[in-house]
Amino acid sequence: MYDKAKFKNLVHYICAQRAGDPSSLGATKLNKALWVADFRAHYLLENLLRGAICEASIRSCSAPNCSCSQELENEGAIAVKEVNHFGKVKKEYEVKYGTSIDHFSEGRKKSIEWSN
Numbered sequence: 001m002y003d004k005a006k007f008k009n010l011v012h013y014i015c016a017q018r019a020g021d022p023s024s025l026g027a028t029k030l031n032k033a034l035w036v037a038d039f040r041a042h043y044l045l046e047n048l049l050r051g052a053i054c055e056a057s058i059r060s061c062s063a064p065n066c067s068c069s070q071e072l073e074n075e076g077a078i079a080v081k082e083v084n085h086f087g088k089v090k091k092e093y094e095v096k097y098g099t100s101i102d103h104f105s106e107g108r109k110k111s112i113e114w115s116n
Contacts, residue, residue, distance in 0.1 A: 008068040010034065010112065012099045015069075015078055019095040023083075027091040030069075037115035045107045069093065 014033050018025040025033075072078045079094040101109055 004068070006103070008071060009099055009101065009103075010037070011068045012072055012077055012095075013101050013112065014115070015072075015093040016095045016098045018093075019098070022081075022092045022094050025093055026085070030093070033115045037112045040114055041108050041111040044111065045105075 011030070011034070014030060014037075015025060069078065069080055073080050076096055077099070078096060081092045081094060082089050083092055084090070101112055104112065
């Protein structure tokens with residue numbers, strides 16, 4: 001079952017892992033990291049991290065990410081900036097404060113860490 005709070009925490013955590021260089025994580029890389037973490041958890045643990053089935057398309061993961069990143073921005077946890085990246089608009093995530101993934105199981109933590 002989809003747990004929005006856990007998914008939002010996962011988005012925040014992945015952004016925080018790249019806080020030293022916000023330009024290293026845009027919306028596409030964030031979606032890929034979420035997908036890889038979910039895929040790895042499903043492969044190793046036979047259970048999705050988010051509890052929602054994500055198709056093999058990165059695009060299918062972007063809708064929940066957008067709403068969660070907007071909520072995190074509203075809460076003051078991150079700032080989403082749009083920057084020019086080779087003539088196109090790219091989103092970057094500036095983290096205002098970190099978060100923890102302690103509420104995930106050890107197996108799921110390994111899947112999350114592996115995706116970064």
